Amino acid sequence: MSKKPRTAITPTREENFPEWYQQVIKSADMAENSPVRGCMIIKPYGYALWENMQRIFDDMIKKAEVKNTYFPLLIPLSFLAKEAEHVDGFAKECAVVTHHRLEADEDGGLKPAGKLEEPYVIRPTSETIIGDAMARWIQSYRDLPLKLNQWANVMRWEMRTRLFLRTSEFLWQEGHNAFETAEEAREDSLKMLEAYRHFAEDYLALPVITGEKTVDERFPGAIATYTIEAMMQDGKALQAGTSHDLGQNFAKSIGIKFQGRDGNEEFAHTTSWGISTRLIGGMIMTHADDDGMIMPPKVAPHQVVILPVVKDDPDAIYEHCEKLKENLEVLGARVYLDKREMRTPDKMWDAVKKGIPLRVEIGAREMEAGQLTHVRRDLGRESKTTCAAEEFLLNVQGILDDIQSCIYNKAKAFMEERITDVSTLDDVHKHFADGKLGFVRIDVSCLEEDALEPIMKEHSLTTRCMPFADDGKMVLIGKAY
RNA sequence: CGGAGCGUAGCGCAGUCUGGUAGCGCACCUGUUUUGGGAACAGGGGGUCGGGGGUUCGAAUCCCUCCGCUCCGACCA
Structure with missing residues (x-):
């Protein structure tokens, strides 16, 4: 196992x-x-x-x-x-337009004609x-x-x-x-x-x-x-x-x-x-994580997805969910009610992979009880909560804000943990030779040293920037996209 | 633009070495049973095997040539 x-x-x-x-x-x-x-x-x-x-x-x-x-x-x-x-x-990356017309070529295809005097x-x-x-x-x-x-x-x-x-x-x-x-x-x-x-x-x-x-x-x-x-x-x-x-x-x-x-x-x-x-x-x-995208709520195409858990009578649940959707929209939320003819688990995974910040599930039992179940994409199954629908409406904006700040804080901590202060070029070399991740921060004077270039080349590094936070006295070095 | 790998059904792949009827899994469609966590069974549809040319009685398979994708470098938002 x-x-x-x-x-x-x-x-x-x-x-x-x-x-x-x-x-x-x-x-x-x-x-x-x-x-x-x-x-x-x-x-x-x-x-x-x-x-x-x-x-x-x-x-x-x-x-x-x-x-x-x-x-x-x-x-x-x-x-x-x-x-x-x-x-x-x-110059090296320009596409150039040299002609303004097509005409039939010998093989029944088309070829450019009408050469421009000055290319664009x-x-x-x-x-x-x-x-x-x-x-x-x-x-x-x-x-x-x-x-x-x-x-x-x-x-x-x-x-x-x-x-x-x-x-x-x-x-x-x-x-x-x-x-x-x-x-x-x-x-x-x-x-x-x-x-x-x-x-x-x-x-x-x-x-x-x-x-x-x-x-x-x-x-x-x-x-x-x-x-x-x-x-x-x-x-x-x-x-x-x-x-x-x-x-x-x-x-x-x-x-x-x-x-x-x-x-x-x-x-x-x-x-x-x-x-x-x-x-x-x-x-x-x-x-994103190993289950797919995680959208920041403030720009997410859908902030909330509603999954009706359909049994015998879909119409009643759908109608109930439509109302919930309207109530959420009044609060300013972007909502997607997933009424597609698919199995619920498949819809759930679809919402997970699309990174919809908040998933709401409503089955017959919950509808009767005026409740719903919601799950945060960033925290996963652990965050599954069942509560009164009214309570959810009161809290939804707060939950979305919390997701927004949670994913930001997580990313910020990740970044900060991976910025390493070093004092010599040898430290730079060792850092990346050891397979460590992230950026190294070093005094800008190192840019003048001849030994810099071979190290940068060996580990395919570039200078990222001289942070304002260090008054331009330091430079960050790392691998880049 | 150099090096390596790859291109076969919507997706992921086998088949290529050794030429001989186009396959598998998932997805899709129909039906039945299911349904609070990636369903089961049965039946079914879908491919000029990236394009073009060649060798051959016969090419996904061999040869030539384009095109595209991925990874590693160089270049860059």
């Missing part, structure tokens, strides 16, 4: 983390691979999650007086070429085309600040892709702000990073470390890149959001000029900032 308990996901995290990750997505029915290489199909349940994330973050940036816009998918090649570092950074690239990011518009829209300091955002898809031709974490096409928001002074731009990039921290920690329950990227990890063309770094359950880092202080680099190369208060012509100071569908991958690798 040494048989281990059956898990809903095989393999388990311990057995094979990357494969487990794929299976969680498949089992939760969030996304799948598409016929197009490296591009995913986000399925309804996964997209509902993204929509919740979008809505919340969109509200946040509107409060910061950012206006939404939409810019073209295609960017003239010459635009991208304007900022030298930017080209270097993105499919946007890998939009600094250049938005900058071009800003250059026309901004004349005087009175036009500043100008804060624009777009929710869009971008394409980066990736060598190796993984659903949500790294796909050739992905969805994101990209914010692009322009300011009169360097100080305002710097403050803005920090402010948007703080918005990301707030969003990640307080809505997605993802504990993050805020900090500045080292020079070699900077966005191409930026003078500073700030990041929120999260730690996955395998101890690897995930860059979960970034904001960039672009200084005057883009303004100078694109020509974003304005007449200043003293009448002289000046270049604007710009920032850009983005978060993407990658955050979904981050939530999976942070919260």
Whole structure:
């Protein structure tokens, strides 16, 4: 009887983390691979999650007086070429549109025709085309600040892709702000990073470390890149959001000029900032367990699933559950009443794998007694509670809040336990050579040492960030996605 | 883009070495009995074996060539 308990996901995290990750997505029915290489199909349940994330973050940036816009998918090649570092950074991963027509070929197929005079690239990011518009829209300091955002898809031709974490096409928001002074731009990039921290920690329950990227990890063309770094359950880092202080680099190369208060012509100071569908991958690798996804209540597509335990007379139970659903919705909860013609255990496991935070079960006995049974996804069977329906309605919001903070605290403890302070490069080497997980924290001066590079290479490490908490005196090093 | 593995029913796989009628488990459909925790029995549907080309009387199987996926590296949100 040494048989281990059956898990809903095989393999388990311990057995094979990357494969487990794929299976969680498949089992939760969030996304799948598409016929197009490296591009995913986000399925309804996964997209509902993204929509919740979008809505919340969109509200946040509107409060910061950012206006939404939409810019073209295609960017003239010459635009991208304007900022030298930017080209270097993105050239290798650009998809290029060279033709605008198809015509029949000799074999009865189709071939591209109508060669374009100037090719377009499919946007890998939009600094250049938005900058071009800003250059026309901004004349005087009175036009500043100008804060624009777009929710869009971008394409980066990736060598190796993984659903949500790294796909050739992905969805994101990209914010692009322009300011009169360097100080305002710097403050803005920090402010948007703080918005990301707030969003990640307080809505997605993802504990993050805020900090500045080292020079070699900077966005191409930026003078500073700030990041929120999260730690996955395998101890690897995930860059979960970034904001960039672009200084005057883009303004100078694109020509974003304005007449200043003293009448002289000046270049604007710009920032850009983005978060993407990658955050979904981050939530999976942070919260999910060997039974599948665990959704943070604040963004969960369904916060509560109601499972009617049907015997002889389904109609009576269904009607009873419909009423409960309405009562919960009045309280603001997102509720799914599962009336599918399936066996109850199958529905239960489906809810488990989808990570619905709270499961409610109602059978004939409970209906008679005005009771219900509820189970928390994060705590499992142990948390099974039977109580009066009225009592549940009073408590439901509190339970959801508790799930939200429990999964956050669990992830935070996990991360903190796996950040190790070390004092020498030799310690760094030993840490990872011993197969230990997580990040090491070491004095930034180590970045100057020649001995660093071989160690980083040997263990495939990268610098994650110089945490604000350490005033930029320390640097975190770890493996990363 | 280098190295390794893989592609056969919706999913997971066997069959490939040694060419000879397309298989298994789960899922699905029908029926019966079940139902507070991944049901049982019976019957049934579903595949140009990733695409193209070649060798052969005959190819999932051998050869060539594309395409895709996974893992490890390099690159990156």
